[in-house]
Amino acid sequence: MFQIEKNYNIALWLDKWFIEDFGIDAVPALYLKLLTLIFVLFTISFLSWYFTKIVIVRSVHKIFLKTKVAWDDILIDKRVFEQISYLVPAFIVVLISPYIFGDFPILIGYVIILTNIFIIMVLIRVAITLLSVFDEVLSQTIILKDKPITSYVQVLKIIVYFIGGILVLSLILGKSPFYFLGAMGAMTAILLLIFKDTILGFVASIQMSVYDMVRVGDWISMPKYDADGDVMSINLNTVKVQNWDQTITSIPTYAFITDSFKNWRGMNDSGGRRIKRAIYLKVSSFQFCDEEMLSQFKKYKLIQDYITKTGNDVQKFNAEISDSEIVSVNTRRLTNIGVFRIYAEKYITAHPDINKDMIIMVRQLESTSKGLPLEIYCFSSEKEWLKYENIISDIFDHLFTITSEFELEVFEEPTGNDFRNMNK
Structure with a gap:
């Protein structure tokens, strides 16, 4: 890191180099200096990301691959650590921007805002991936493998996207996140209309889980939707059924609460x-x-x-x-x-x-x-x-x-x- 000095930074050093040493006019030197600073920032960011990915991430992968537990292998398959590696150059940009763009105070603000938006987007991506890992791990357990865990995970993903979107808007517009939450309260009716199927699906998933109505792997018959086969997955909005003719039918999750269907699980659990x-x-x-x-x-x-x-x-x-x-x-x-x-x-x-x-x-x-x-x-x-x-x-x-x-x-x-x- 560069030492903080009131009248000395990289921009001043470039001024001396371009104008005094090379004799370039002030205006061209200004643009040349800006391009050079951007290149320096990009180079530092790329090297920090490359070092993090090649050295640190690979080392972590080697350690996790040697363990006997399975969940860390899923983290590697989902490339969680590679996504986290993008945070390192972003934090470095936030820290060194004031030193690099000392002569461009307005630019410093834009760079920091854009970098913070990038950090939020990376954190959202990491959170979504971790939720997917959480879903996959729980779905493999004996107790929960036939439960609609995916539906609950999808709700959490929506919440993550919602919070991330609020934070990004607050950075772009310079408003407090609570300002947007207040505005969302006035749009409740519109939001309920937009997310009607999602809300109904979430409520239906809870009822299906509590009353053990449908599990993944159950054979169900639902003539209204021309479905007759095994349940492949239970999501927030749809339940996928693979019919005996190998076609796949997607049924709204809330339909299992409002419409009748036949579940053949009782036959499978019985003696004949x-x-x-x-x-x-x-x-x-x-x-x-x-x-x-x-x-x-x-x-x-x-x-x-x-x-x-x-x-x-x-x-x-x-x-x-x-x-x-x-x-x-x-x-x-x-x-x-x-x-x-x-x-x-x-x-x-x-x-x-x-x-x-x-x-x-x-x-x-x-x-x-x-x-x-x-x-x-x-x-x-x-x-x-x-x-x-x-x-x-x-x-x-x-x-x-x-x-x-x-x-x-x-x-x-x-x-x-x-x-x-x-x-x-």
Whole structure:
């Protein structure tokens, strides 16, 4: 640093050098002196920045890379220390400007103001980067990895930008920061209108976090926005969902509070994924079982015990009926639809990919013009989509095919060929 002397600085020394030693006129010497001072200031700033970045920053990087913790590596990846290195030449400019521009007092003020603005902008950038590091570190923790941390970090970033903007304006206009805060109070309605989505998103993020409505990685369905897939990220204004067709849907964060959606997390956390599908059977194919049919059914391993036990119960009931009451209406008989329902239930229960601890049911629904729906209701132990669909296909491949063994027919809408065959 140069010593502070009232009548001596670099500018006076340059005056002596240009005018007395080189004999340059006063006006050209003034401009030449100014350019030289600017070059000197730039050179000092560049050398201080280069030294800071090459020597100090690299040394810090080497030290941090040797540690076992992960957060300091994120600081290096985000280039935090390289951004901080820009502060060193800025502080040096503020300190040496009065000595360099001694003959240009007005210029000193502008240089210091511009440098202070630069310092504020660098500090804003560093603060924003540190918040990003904070977000990434917290998002990797087990407790908070599925929480909308990014939304809160984005709010803090907005606050940093707001404070930085106030400070820059106060330097440019020469006003106190509180002056602008007072003016902002009068613009509250306009600010609320401008930041409406941001405010709604922030409130929604808090509610989503408190009530644990949506997490990153959840499978959600939101038909209004044509979204059906996994949540990729939860931000202040949007929630990104990667659909199963690999497209990405952006949904306003506040929509998760105002609109309905389905979260499949409960299914993932449970012991199985629900299978709920019906087979439509023709009512005209229903019939009572004769002895030949029962003999055939007894060969089916899954329902051998049922046919034997139920057959004995039926015979016992019919034996107690008097001779005068023995008509087909008064007797009990097994039906092919009833036996098939029991077979389907036994088959599903014996299936290795069906969760036996959850409900297993085969039931008849209300008949329709398409026949009688026989609904399969159970839960697969596999919840992954591909495996889940394969399990359903295996079950219904078998059930659809084996209906003919019970002399049942599956309903189908008539086709063109059916109508043509009717005319033959």
